[in-house]
Amino acid sequence: MNSIEAKQDEIVADFSFFEDWTQRYEYLIELGKSLPLIATEYKTEDNIIKGCQSKVWVHAELDQDRLVFTADSDAILTKGIIALLIRVFSGENPNNIIEANTTFIDKIGLKEHLSPTRANGLVSMIKQMKLYAIAFQTQLKP
Amino acid sequence: MFDVNHIRQDFPILSRKVKGFPLVYFDNAATSQTPKQVIDVITDYYSRYNANIHRGVHALSQEATEAYENSRHYIQNHFNALHPHEIIFTSGTTHSINIVASGYASLLKPEDELLVSAMEHHSNIVPWQMLCEKTGAILKVIPMTSLGTLDIEAFGTLLTSKTRLVFVNHVSNALGTINPIKTIIDQAHQVGAHVLIDGAQASPHIKADVQALDVDYYVTSAHKLCGPTGVGMLYGKEALLLKLPPYQGGGEMIEEVTFEKTTYASLPHKFEAGTPHICGGIAFGAALKYLNKIGFETIAAYENDLLNYATAALLAIEGLKIYGQADHKTAVISFNLEGIHPYDVGSILDQLGIAVRTGHHCAQPIMDYFKIPGTVRASFSFYNTKEEIDRLVAGVRKAQAMLQ
Numbered sequence: 001m002n003s004i005e006a007k008q009d010e011i012v013a014d015f016s017f018f019e020d021w022t023q024r025y026e027y028l029i030e031l032g033k034s035l036p037l038i039a040t041e042y043k044t045e046d047n048i049i050k051g052c053q054s055k056v057w058v059h060a061e062l063d064q065d066r067l068v069f070t071a072d073s074d075a076i077l078t079k080g081i082i083a084l085l086i087r088v089f090s091g092e093n094p095n096n097i098i099e100a101n102t103t104f105i106d107k108i109g110l111k112e113h114l115s116p117t118r119a120n121g122l123v124s125m126i127k128q129m130k131l132y133a134i135a136f137q138t139q140l141k142p
Numbered sequence: 143m144f145d146v147n148h149i150r151q152d153f154p155i156l157s158r159k160v161k162g163f164p165l166v167y168f169d170n171a172a173t174s175q176t177p178k179q180v181i182d183v184i185t186d187y188y189s190r191y192n193a194n195i196h197r198g199v200h201a202l203s204q205e206a207t208e209a210y211e212n213s214r215h216y217i218q219n220h221f222n223a224l225h226p227h228e229i230i231f232t233s234g235t236t237h238s239i240n241i242v243a244s245g246y247a248s249l250l251k252p253e254d255e256l257l258v259s260a261m262e263h264h265s266n267i268v269p270w271q272m273l274c275e276k277t278g279a280i281l282k283v284i285p286m287t288s289l290g291t292l293d294i295e296a297f298g299t300l301l302t303s304k305t306r307l308v309f310v311n312h313v314s315n316a317l318g319t320i321n322p323i324k325t326i327i328d329q330a331h332q333v334g335a336h337v338l339i340d341g342a343q344a345s346p347h348i349k350a351d352v353q354a355l356d357v358d359y360y361v362t363s364a365h366k367l368c369g370p371t372g373v374g375m376l377y378g379k380e381a382l383l384l385k386l387p388p389y390q391g392g393g394e395m396i397e398e399v400t401f402e403k404t405t406y407a408s409l410p411h412k413f414e415a416g417t418p419h420i421c422g423g424i425a426f427g428a429a430l431k432y433l434n435k436i437g438f439e440t441i442a443a444y445e446n447d448l449l450n451y452a453t454a455a456l457l458a459i460e461g462l463k464i465y466g467q468a469d470h471k472t473a474v475i476s477f478n479l480e481g482i483h484p485y486d487v488g489s490i491l492d493q494l495g496i497a498v499r500t501g502h503h504c505a506q507p508i509m510d511y512f513k514i515p516g517t518v519r520a521s522f523s524f525y526n527t528k529e530e531i532d533r534l535v536a537g538v539r540k541a542q543a544m545l546q
Contacts, residue, residue: 021161021493026544053485053501053516074515075483076545113489 008104015108028080056121060132097133152177163495171521213427227409238361238376243269245386252278290466312344317466318474369429373422473522
């Protein structure tokens with residue numbers, strides 16, 4: 001098991017303590033509120049992923065051979081899920097990011113937030129994170 | 143006597159549960175629910191007389207053709223069109239608008255002006271922008287006031303001898319505003335401009351009389367008025383439809399085809415290329431019949447009562463702002479909670495089995511005007527109840543408590 005999978009399992013374990021959707025959402029809202037997300041200088045039009053509903057900004061930097069993500073959204077629930085995605089993907093090797101799946105979202109009962117009808121920018125965000133990984137992977141190659 | 147509990151029994155979907163709660167369906171402006179009287183018509187069509195129309199000599203084709211054309215007549219009478227062939231069956235409002243917009247490509251010249259209202263749905267903006275790109279015509283915008291009403295004075299000054307077309311919705315989908323379309327039509331006609339009214343949001347609540355309005359084009363979708371998706375209509379004055387070039391080529395829309403030249407069929411077939419949504423067309427008429435049986439005045443009065451009840455209850459929530467405060471509104475409430483994103487409110491309401499729409503409602507210019515990312519929109523129908531509104535209000539309070 002690589003660390004991306006391990007982190008996903010941890011999140012699934014965390015969420016298993018919640019008894020109902022209210023507790024899951026309250027936790028997400030807390031995550032969304034408390035996480036330092038993206039530096040203002042990166043909250044630009046270029047870094048924006050426009051959903052029909054909420055906006056998402058995402059930025060990536062290379063720290064040695066690891067990718068560090070920062071992101072933000074104007075909707076707090078979207079932001080909470082972003083915080084989870086960052087916990088899973090940030091600090092990982094581009095190769096692992098490219099190959100990773102995000103099944104944990106389904107396992108913690110938040111699948112509907114990744115549905116295309118939500119148009120909240122999250123699906124595009126995951127795609128964008130993987131695109132960053134592909135781009136930086138090329139840079140890392142000698 | 144209008145009895146909502148009796149009416150609700152006509153709608154099988156209203157008895158289902160969502161996330162453990164009885165469904166509260168307040169997304170009626172996006173699509174309405176279907177009563178069993180209309181579902182029965184659809185089932186009957188596929189069970190008994192499904193056939194292609196206008197070309198078979200066999201019994202089923204004749205029955206299907208008759209039902210389809212009878213439905214056209216019913217729709218004609220409902221909207222008080224002069225001729226049945228002025229009712230063109232389309233796939234919906236968007237298709238209807240595109241037929242007209244594409245037809246004017248050969249009728250406009252550069253510098254001609256088109257006027258669009260600031261509160262249009264994207265489907266009543268984009269086809270005209272494409273038309274302007276093709277022809278060099280200029281698109282101008284009739285501004286909106288902070289109450290969400292059209293600035294009719296400004297409209298008067300925008301109208302000139304260069305104005306060729308004006309397109310406005312009868313009712314705004316995002317705000318519920320009922321626009322003064324008779325005034326708009328009369329003023330536009332004074333400068334010789336044609337007017338297209340998007341009736342998608344109005345037709346479930348208001349019976350439009352196209353002759354009394356003297357409107358040139360009136361368009362709507364069946365699924366907004368208890369009918370199926372994928373079918374709608376374009377009403378156009380006969381004289382205008384005759385001049386308008388066909389939109390799509392294909393079967394059904396021709397009179398004679400040779401490789402040298404094809405002559406087009408007469409109205410309405412000129413605009414109905416290919417096999418249409420036959421069952422949908424029949425069900426469209428059945429849906430209007432269902433609404434007429436209840437009565438549009440009864441519907442409007444009941445929905446207005448719901449609107450007033452919900453407006454008062456929602457405004458009692460601190461920090462809640464309603465967008466669209468026109469005197470004349472359909473039962474639509476677009477709102478936001480201070481400091482809270484509409485997406486978050488909608489997601490929490492969804493967990494409570496309450497269906498509302500969130501986002502920009504395909505009317506981004508309105509959201510830009512109010513400088514907001516979107517709104518939460520609750521839109522009511524005659525089958526909704528005050529008890530359901532109470533659940534919405536409680537849900538909004540819960541969302542506010544969780545998100546603040």
